[in-house]
Amino acid sequence: MAELLQYLVTGVGIGCAYALTGSGLVVIYRVTRVVNFAQGSFAVLAALTVTTLLGAGLPHGLAEILAVLVAGLIGLLCGLVATGKPGTTPQTALIVTLGLGVLAYAVEILFWGDQPRSFAGLAGSTGGVQTHYLLIIGVTAVVLAATALLFARTDLGRALTATAADPYAARIVGIDVLRMGLLAFAVGGALGGLAGVLITPVQQVSFDSDVALVVNGFSAAILGNLTRPALTLAGGLLLGVVQALVGGYLSTSYQSEVALIFMLAVLVARAGRRGVLEAA
Amino acid sequence: MTERSERHDRVFWSSLFSSRQDGIRWWWIAGALIVSAVPLLLAPGQLTTFVLLGLSAMAVVGLSLLMGYAGQVSLGQASFTAIGAYTSGLLALHHTPPLLALLAAPIVAALAAAGVGVPILRLRGHQLAFATLALQLILLSVLGDADWAGGAVGLQGLPYLSIGGFELDADLDYAYLVLAGVLLVSLIAHRLVRSRVGRGLRALATGETAAEASGVPVGAYRLLVFAVSAAFAGLAGGIYSFFLGYLAPGSFPVLLSIEYVVMAVVGGLGSIGGALLGAALITVVVQLLTTLATQPGMPSYAPSVLSYAVYALLLIAVVLFVPKGIVPTLRRSS
Numbered sequence: 001m002a003e004l005l006q007y008l009v010t011g012v013g014i015g016c017a018y019a020l021t022g023s024g025l026v027v028i029y030r031v032t033r034v035v036n037f038a039q040g041s042f043a044v045l046a047a048l049t050v051t052t053l054l055g056a057g058l059p060h061g062l063a064e065i066l067a068v069l070v071a072g073l074i075g076l077l078c079g080l081v082a083t084g085k086p087g088t089t090p091q092t093a094l095i096v097t098l099g100l101g102v103l104a105y106a107v108e109i110l111f112w113g114d115q116p117r118s119f120a121g122l123a124g125s126t127g128g129v130q131t132h133y134l135l136i137i138g139v140t141a142v143v144l145a146a147t148a149l150l151f152a153r154t155d156l157g158r159a160l161t162a163t164a165a166d167p168y169a170a171r172i173v174g175i176d177v178l179r180m181g182l183l184a185f186a187v188g189g190a191l192g193g194l195a196g197v198l199i200t201p202v203q204q205v206s207f208d209s210d211v212a213l214v215v216n217g218f219s220a221a222i223l224g225n226l227t228r229p230a231l232t233l234a235g236g237l238l239l240g241v242v243q244a245l246v247g248g249y250l251s252t253s254y255q256s257e258v259a260l261i262f263m264l265a266v267l268v269a270r271a272g273r274r275g276v277l278e279a280a
Numbered sequence: 281m282t283e284r285s286e287r288h289d290r291v292f293w294s295s296l297f298s299s300r301q302d303g304i305r306w307w308w309i310a311g312a313l314i315v316s317a318v319p320l321l322l323a324p325g326q327l328t329t330f331v332l333l334g335l336s337a338m339a340v341v342g343l344s345l346l347m348g349y350a351g352q353v354s355l356g357q358a359s360f361t362a363i364g365a366y367t368s369g370l371l372a373l374h375h376t377p378p379l380l381a382l383l384a385a386p387i388v389a390a391l392a393a394a395g396v397g398v399p400i401l402r403l404r405g406h407q408l409a410f411a412t413l414a415l416q417l418i419l420l421s422v423l424g425d426a427d428w429a430g431g432a433v434g435l436q437g438l439p440y441l442s443i444g445g446f447e448l449d450a451d452l453d454y455a456y457l458v459l460a461g462v463l464l465v466s467l468i469a470h471r472l473v474r475s476r477v478g479r480g481l482r483a484l485a486t487g488e489t490a491a492e493a494s495g496v497p498v499g500a501y502r503l504l505v506f507a508v509s510a511a512f513a514g515l516a517g518g519i520y521s522f523f524l525g526y527l528a529p530g531s532f533p534v535l536l537s538i539e540y541v542v543m544a545v546v547g548g549l550g551s552i553g554g555a556l557l558g559a560a561l562i563t564v565v566v567q568l569l570t571t572l573a574t575q576p577g578m579p580s581y582a583p584s585v586l587s588y589a590v591y592a593l594l595l596i597a598v599v600l601f602v603p604k605g606i607v608p609t610l611r612r613s614s
Binding site for chain 1 (some may be wrong): 353355400403425535599
């Protein structure tokens, strides 16, 4: 029983990282229609930045917050490259973000080398579970709630939502669509960065960890067709818990396949229902 | 199979092997002759690069067809290289004649593509991109865990390829084998594009509904191109296994798939010349930088940093500023 509880809590903790990564994808996709392949790189870059800041003597907390801000800034820059040139279609931007993800590899190896890194999280354990998992869950809940409020209750959020709903109409009422897209990239970058910062103490990060993160985040987000934040959260938690249970009771080697097969099943089932005519 | 599609199959296959040389420009032949002299001039280390370049080119020709004509982004094309390589490797280790093992590589890769293609090709755009990426990750993970495939260590001690008692044991032999492979693949791709299938695919690219309404069997053609592109990658994988003599899941990382995409996009999607140029350009640039980066005094991480940077910057620059790719853009402006 204690074992089951432990698997559930660690699963929810890991699932929070997927949900954050997926939410970043959703924020960017809703506003710009771009699927951001570099989403996993934000997490890796933020986590590696934390190791440097901690090494430079900054206290915990400050280092993590700074790293998330850095990730937001990197997100903004990615958005600028991917969508800044007028006439760039979402398909083109997808390939550009793929290139940005590879560029991140070069930057990461240049500054941090190619060995996995980690840093200490919240020490100790509560009820047989590492306390850090509870921190992950708490921070994710607060941040996702705040993001939901940002979108629903502020003028800025409404402008973002308007751009997501109909870019043309948004432009007519005086919303700068490009700027909204960049803002979405910055928010997406910060959410991705937060995922990396939160998860690194319990899971080492190396330059190529981004593939697993972006694939899991995409799997979480695809449940809500890349547009529904609540379903993305549910998808992330589901994936995390199922992976933890599979890893705990069956074998750790099948863990990663679970998310992948889940994603393929959702995609294919949805494509079958929708028919062949609707282009993605 | 209906009578109509049978007739159309006959037309397609006969056009593939007919002696009519229309459309094959003389400079293709001249280019092939010049390139075939290149291996003789290369140093041993450069020969290895030449062979790897040719193998990439084979896979990229297929990917370029798939992306340019069928409009499908595949981020898992290296899975078919892996399937081809493991097919050849496993068969050769189990005492199949090497030539048969090599021939099985493209066939098994095409069958695998046809199998996964039926559900997967219903997806479009980013969904297909993630789905193909996911399939490659699953394949790598399965190969890494499978005892019959040697697990993470992979297959070792593969024999050399031998054709009728002649053993291909020198790099030069493989250089010419690869050259023949590239020629074969380009010829098939060229014929495919010029055939009824190619016209159907072009119609498909401009308007799916219109193409379907005009009687183009959209799904079947997509699947055909997917299988053909997989066969090309599989053949490259088969030659790779005999050339290097060992295989591991790590030989076919996701980055290899991305490398293929970069080569195809830089050269120009849907253009065979573009695929060949893209493969050659990227391989040569990365090789030059690697040589530079392994000079004494350079840090140990320099080669990987430089090659990642080259892939990334070339991909981004071409996509944004030369969206059609190098070869189609040059052809249009000349």
